Amino acid sequence: xxxxxxxxxxxxxxxxxxxxxxxxxxxxxxxxxxxxxxxxxxxxxxxxxxxxxxxxxxxxxxxxxxxxxxxxxxxxxxxxxxxxxxxxxxxxxxxxxxxxxxxxxxxxxxxxxxxxxxxxxxxxxxxxxxxxxxxxxxxxxxxxxxxxxxxxxxxxxxxxxxxxxxxxxxxxxxxxxxxxxxxxxxxxxxxxxxxxxxxxx
Amino acid sequence: xxxxxxxxxxxxxxxxxxxxxxxxxxxxxxxxxxxxxxxxxxxxxxxxxxxxxxxxxxxxxxxxxxxxxxxxxxxxxxxxxxxxxxxxxxxxxxxxxxxxxxxxxxxxxxxxxxxxxxxxxxxxxxxxxxxxxxxxxxxxxxxxxxxxxxxxxxxxxxxxxxxxxxxxxxxxxxxxxxxxxxxxxxxxxxxxxxxxxxxxxxxxxxxxxxxxxxxxxxxxxxxxxxxxxxxxxxxxxxxxxxxxxxxxxxxxxxxxxxxxxxxxxxxxx
Numbered sequence: 001x002x003x004x005x006x007x008x009x010x011x012x013x014x015x016x017x018x019x020x021x022x023x024x025x026x027x028x029x030x031x032x033x034x035x036x037x038x039x040x041x042x043x044x045x046x047x048x049x050x051x052x053x054x055x056x057x058x059x060x061x062x063x064x065x066x067x068x069x070x071x072x073x074x075x076x077x078x079x080x081x082x083x084x085x086x087x088x089x090x091x092x093x094x095x096x097x098x099x100x101x102x103x104x105x106x107x108x109x110x111x112x113x114x115x116x117x118x119x120x121x122x123x124x125x126x127x128x129x130x131x132x133x134x135x136x137x138x139x140x141x142x143x144x145x146x147x148x149x150x151x152x153x154x155x156x157x158x159x160x161x162x163x164x165x166x167x168x169x170x171x172x173x174x175x176x177x178x179x180x181x182x183x184x185x186x187x188x189x190x191x192x193x194x195x196x197x198x199x200x201x
Numbered sequence: 202x203x204x205x206x207x208x209x210x211x212x213x214x215x216x217x218x219x220x221x222x223x224x225x226x227x228x229x230x231x232x233x234x235x236x237x238x239x240x241x242x243x244x245x246x247x248x249x250x251x252x253x254x255x256x257x258x259x260x261x262x263x264x265x266x267x268x269x270x271x272x273x274x275x276x277x278x279x280x281x282x283x284x285x286x287x288x289x290x291x292x293x294x295x296x297x298x299x300x301x302x303x304x305x306x307x308x309x310x311x312x313x314x315x316x317x318x319x320x321x322x323x324x325x326x327x328x329x330x331x332x333x334x335x336x337x338x339x340x341x342x343x344x345x346x347x348x349x350x351x352x353x354x355x356x357x358x359x360x361x362x363x364x365x366x367x368x369x370x371x372x373x374x375x376x377x378x379x380x381x382x383x384x385x386x387x388x389x390x391x392x393x394x395x396x397x398x399x400x401x402x403x404x405x406x407x408x409x410x411x412x413x414x415x416x417x418x419x420x421x422x423x424x425x426x427x428x429x430x431x432x433x434x435x436x437x438x439x440x441x442x443x444x445x446x447x448x449x450x451x452x453x454x455x456x457x458x459x460x461x462x463x464x465x466x467x468x469x470x
Contacts, residue, residue: 027270033265038262056266166215166217
């Protein structure tokens with residue numbers, strides 16, 4: 001509604017303007033959400049270069065296919081879906097180079113080992129932990145646990161049922177259990193991991 | 202008593218196991234410390250992941266996306282530009298992102314030669330000239346424009362770009378660091394920048410330029426740069442097409458009359 005003076009145009013309005021030929025509208029829409037879209041791409045593909053490629057693919061695709069948006073979901077859901085799909089596409093095309101390389105395996109074995117000396121150099125290794133997950137599980141877990149999307153929204157983004165989202169997240173969490181001490185250390189790197197908790201095995 | 206699988210505990214916590222089986226799992230968790238502990242650790246996995254701060258988009262990525270978006274908008278707003286480009290070239294013209302991916306993957310291992318042919322069409326667009334004047338450019342004006350953009354050696358070659366008794370271009374060390382994400386823009390900027398006088402090209406360089414540009418019809422090389430591409434030594438060649446239209450070639454490997462593989466070619470917007 002043009003009369004709503006002072007208010008930012010809604011996502012839907014920006015998308016409509018873009019389809020109608022406004023050359024600024026899509027940029028405004030994309031900039032509004034780009035940090036979150038970046039986070040989704042980065043956590044899903046676990047590589048900044050690949051994430052940039054995926055996000056660029058997604059942005060171009062959304063720009064060109066905006067007229068196909070039917071309004072049966074929120075614009076942000078639609079944008080996220082395109083980004084997730086582009087990210088998973090990247091991973092599929094990269095399948096000849098396995099996402100988990102020998103180096104990653106090595107790093108993860110080191111992480112899983114109860115070695116308190118390693119508790120400090122943990123921050124960058126969230127990505128390493130996420131890499132052990134199959135891409136579909138990772139995409140679900142990233143949306144729900146890392147980025148805080150409600151299960152229903154994640155389901156809409158991923159184009160799967162809420163039950164499947166829950167199931168993928170559950171299996172992903174179980175798979176990350178061996179790294180929980182490491183992840184815990186990442187949460188507050190200053191707090192040292194209590195040996196009583198870590199030395200159970 | 203056998204313990205529960207971590208998957209089962211996780212699915213139970215996610216509300217996926219109900220009914221009689223759910224009751225059994227709940228009863229087990231109530232009396233088995235180890236399985237209850239793994240349930241707590243699953244909660245910690247989620248909490249730890251939630252606590253990881255969301256990364257902000259790096260500035261370089263933001264700039265790159267802005268550039269790509271601007272190109273997309275221009276493509277949509279000025280479709281006649283694409284229509285004016287020969288079909289063969291249009292097919293070769295990539296989405297900017299494709300350029301990036303393609304160029305890098307092919308070029309990274311080897312020293313690269315980037316050849317760029319430019320002429321009145323694209324340049325008039327870049328300079329903000331009226332769109333209508335580009336078609337009306339007479340050959341002498343066009344040749345003069347080429348000379349103005351060419352390296353120092355071009356000054357004496359007169360107005361006929363089709364006859365080339367002498368090399369029309371010089372070789373200079375630009376030191377420009379071409380980045381994969383911005384190479385299109387950098388090439389455009391380099392083309393617009395005033396040319397510096399260059400060295401006389403060696404026979405190998407001349408042969409290389411002939412070899413590289415031979416498939417493109419009549420072109421007039423303007424200048425050659427030695428530069429860097431993604432940290433690798435690179436050579437950049439600027440030239441102009443006789444019939445208008447801007448075009449870029451990317452060539453890998455050592456470049457001579459017989460070697461120099463065109464890895465990429467594009468028409469500049």
